Amino acid sequence: MKAKQIVLATRPIGVPKFEDFRFEEVNVGSPQKGEVMLQPLYVSVDPYMRGRMSDSKSYVPPFELGQPIVGGIVSTVVESNSDLFKKGDTVHGLLPWATTCIVSEKEISKTFPGISPSYHLGIVGMPGLTAYFGLTDICRPKEGETVVVSGAAGAVGTVVGQIAKIKGCRVVGIAGTQEKVELLRNSFGYDEVINYKTEDVEEMLDKYCPNGIDCYYDNVGGNITDYVIQRFNRYARMALCGQISLYNSTDIPMGPRILPAILKTSSLIKGFIVRDYMDRFPEAINQLSIWVNEGQLNYKETIVEGFDNIPKAFIGLFKGSNEGKMIVKI
Amino acid sequence: MKAKQIVLATRPIGVPKFEDFRFEEVNVGSPQKGEVMLQPLYVSVDPYMRGRMSDSKSYVPPFELGQPIVGGIVSTVVESNSDLFKKGDTVHGLLPWATTCIVSEKEISKTFPGISPSYHLGIVGMPGLTAYFGLTDICRPKEGETVVVSGAAGAVGTVVGQIAKIKGCRVVGIAGTQEKVELLRNSFGYDEVINYKTEDVEEMLDKYCPNGIDCYYDNVGGNITDYVIQRFNRYARMALCGQISLYNSTDIPMGPRILPAILKTSSLIKGFIVRDYMDRFPEAINQLSIWVNEGQLNYKETIVEGFDNIPKAFIGLFKGSNEGKMIVKI
Numbered sequence: 001m002k003a004k005q006i007v008l009a010t011r012p013i014g015v016p017k018f019e020d021f022r023f024e025e026v027n028v029g030s031p032q033k034g035e036v037m038l039q040p041l042y043v044s045v046d047p048y049m050r051g052r053m054s055d056s057k058s059y060v061p062p063f064e065l066g067q068p069i070v071g072g073i074v075s076t077v078v079e080s081n082s083d084l085f086k087k088g089d090t091v092h093g094l095l096p097w098a099t100t101c102i103v104s105e106k107e108i109s110k111t112f113p114g115i116s117p118s119y120h121l122g123i124v125g126m127p128g129l130t131a132y133f134g135l136t137d138i139c140r141p142k143e144g145e146t147v148v149v150s151g152a153a154g155a156v157g158t159v160v161g162q163i164a165k166i167k168g169c170r171v172v173g174i175a176g177t178q179e180k181v182e183l184l185r186n187s188f189g190y191d192e193v194i195n196y197k198t199e200d201v202e203e204m205l206d207k208y209c210p211n212g213i214d215c216y217y218d219n220v221g222g223n224i225t226d227y228v229i230q231r232f233n234r235y236a237r238m239a240l241c242g243q244i245s246l247y248n249s250t251d252i253p254m255g256p257r258i259l260p261a262i263l264k265t266s267s268l269i270k271g272f273i274v275r276d277y278m279d280r281f282p283e284a285i286n287q288l289s290i291w292v293n294e295g296q297l298n299y300k301e302t303i304v305e306g307f308d309n310i311p312k313a314f315i316g317l318f319k320g321s322n323e324g325k326m327i328v329k330i
Numbered sequence: 331m332k333a334k335q336i337v338l339a340t341r342p343i344g345v346p347k348f349e350d351f352r353f354e355e356v357n358v359g360s361p362q363k364g365e366v367m368l369q370p371l372y373v374s375v376d377p378y379m380r381g382r383m384s385d386s387k388s389y390v391p392p393f394e395l396g397q398p399i400v401g402g403i404v405s406t407v408v409e410s411n412s413d414l415f416k417k418g419d420t421v422h423g424l425l426p427w428a429t430t431c432i433v434s435e436k437e438i439s440k441t442f443p444g445i446s447p448s449y450h451l452g453i454v455g456m457p458g459l460t461a462y463f464g465l466t467d468i469c470r471p472k473e474g475e476t477v478v479v480s481g482a483a484g485a486v487g488t489v490v491g492q493i494a495k496i497k498g499c500r501v502v503g504i505a506g507t508q509e510k511v512e513l514l515r516n517s518f519g520y521d522e523v524i525n526y527k528t529e530d531v532e533e534m535l536d537k538y539c540p541n542g543i544d545c546y547y548d549n550v551g552g553n554i555t556d557y558v559i560q561r562f563n564r565y566a567r568m569a570l571c572g573q574i575s576l577y578n579s580t581d582i583p584m585g586p587r588i589l590p591a592i593l594k595t596s597s598l599i600k601g602f603i604v605r606d607y608m609d610r611f612p613e614a615i616n617q618l619s620i621w622v623n624e625g626q627l628n629y630k631e632t633i634v635e636g637f638d639n640i641p642k643a644f645i646g647l648f649k650g651s652n653e654g655k656m657i658v659k660i
Binding site: 218221222225240241242243246252253254255256257258259260262263264265266267268269270271272273276 | 548551552555570571572573576582583584585586587588589590592593594595596597598599600601602603606
């Protein structure tokens with residue numbers, strides 16, 4: 001059986017380009033004992049995947065050149081040689097960008113009933129869990145505190161802001177288009193949103209955070225983070241979730257030193273990836289599902305259609321072309 | 331009664347100079363109800379005091395121009411109008427640099443019996459408590475882990491290294507003279523010490539920390555901290571205690587951005603001042619006294635003599651002229 005897959009052709013320099021990817025036709029055999037054959041329904045494209053395209057040491061090993069890209073995918077089981085899954089099951093896992101693939105039963109989990117399958121790539125999947133743990137475990141916002149979220153319109157940021165509102169905080173987002181600003185204010189409960197491309201971020205932070213900043217959920221890094229840290233209150237907590245403004249850097253990024261400000265305020269910075277909290281996933285999925293079903297969490301997807309558009313959707317992440325979670329529907 | 335005091339004449343630019351201080355003669359009256367008259371026995375000079383000489387917002391307000399400098403001092407009560415203290419008592423507190431002064435009974439505490447009075451400015455005072463809480467509460471070193479300490483030969487660093495050894499860690503110090511390097515190895519139990527002025531710090535960190543770095547107790551900041559952070563293991567913990575290499579900067583110090591490395595390793599950075607732990611001082615003083623009395627903690631003082639030498643001793647901190655805690659004996 002023939003399948004199409006997308007492999008890493010060259011390691012991107014700076015922002016990824018179409019030429020960094022290659023479409024290949026491959027033969028797919030039959031599932032062996034304990035294996036299943038899958039066809040994708042929804043493919044997730046995420047900023048962290050850029051990191052794996054480089055050759056540097058990180059928390060996950062780099063993608064190999066000539067091998068398919070792997071990411072979050074919701075698939076249908078089309079053939080099963082496993083006792084755990086049967087034909088027609090909907091599953092999710094970290095899977096290759098391929099129109100058909102065979103994987104071990106250990107690589108996948110069934111989707112939860114009662115919630116849309118694609119939501120496993122977002123609100124109750126990696127981004128939702130990432131938002132949940134970074135905010136509730138690291139920032140630990142208290143009622144009445146001011147929470148700032150960078151990359152607020154992304155898959156993680158839209159959830160962070162809403163959870164912070166549930167916790168009774170003043171929530172200020174930072175995003176890059178007027179459309180996103182409106183969306184965050186109107187649909188995701190942000191009290192104030194700064195457009196970092198058209199507004200003076202420092203001035204607006206002073207305006208929107210008159211009592212300083214207690215919690216910072218950082219997805220972007222760079223100058224924006226410098227400005228936020230300078231406004232930290234005593235005992236501020238910063239969940240360090242992403243640094244997308246730096247991922248495409250070819251030089252070592254330089255900036256003002258932040259440690260004096262962290263020292264002066266007895267603040268905390270904690271880096272994390274969602275996997276650090278694997279033991280607590282069930283707790284979080286349960287809580288997030290409750291909030292979604294109660295209507296307390298509004299969840300937004302940007303859906304691009306067609307397998308061939310996966311690279312385009314991925315590259316679009318770095319151009320700010322998504323609102324909320326970017327999904328490719330096959 | 332006449333007394334001599336040392337006031338801040340001008341706010342230092344860069345490293346403090348003698349001209350930034352002025353000696354004045356003042357009249358001292360008599361203690362009112364609830365007050366005592368004190369004469370200093372031991373005066374502490376500490377790097378953090380540089381921060382208060384500038385006019386910028388910090389965790390403690392800046393010293394005022396024309397007012398006496400205030401710091402840790404052990405004094406004798408020479409006259410008392412307080413029910414809590416009597417003539418001849420030895421007390422300690424944050425007190426003015428003056429040959430005689432009158433303060434409220436609320437500003438002072440009695441020294442602990444059974445431990446040298448000057449130790450209240452060091453091992454069981456601010457530096458010892460600072461070492462204790464930063465290491466045990468933030469770094470939380472586990473047996474067999476690698477702990478790096480910058481500013482290792484200072485009042486705090488010499489204690490940090492020894493507690494880390496008590497906890498069963500591999501301990502690597504960084505200091506600035508060969509004399510300090512020898513002292514740390516021979517008297518304070520450091521496994522390895524890097525002379526950052528004569529050695530390649532990166533190369534030596536690789537050599538002395540073959541398993542990476544789990545805990546970092548930072549007193550200095552700047553390049554040294556950049557090198558250490560690049561070698562963090564997963565879940566590394568950094569106690570941010572001082573940034574002495576940056577205190578005298580007149581520009582905003584720039585450097586490579588550290589957050590990508592913190593993110594990549596799920597590491598933690600926590601700034602603190604010892605006051606954050608005020609509730610737990612008795613626990614720490616008790617534990618430190620036990621270790622001192624058992625001979626597990628070796629404590630070193632550099633003693634300068636004479637009231638008039640206080641500014642010189644203070645300025646010397648920034649030239650690396652102390653080994654261990656710098657004290658002026660009056």
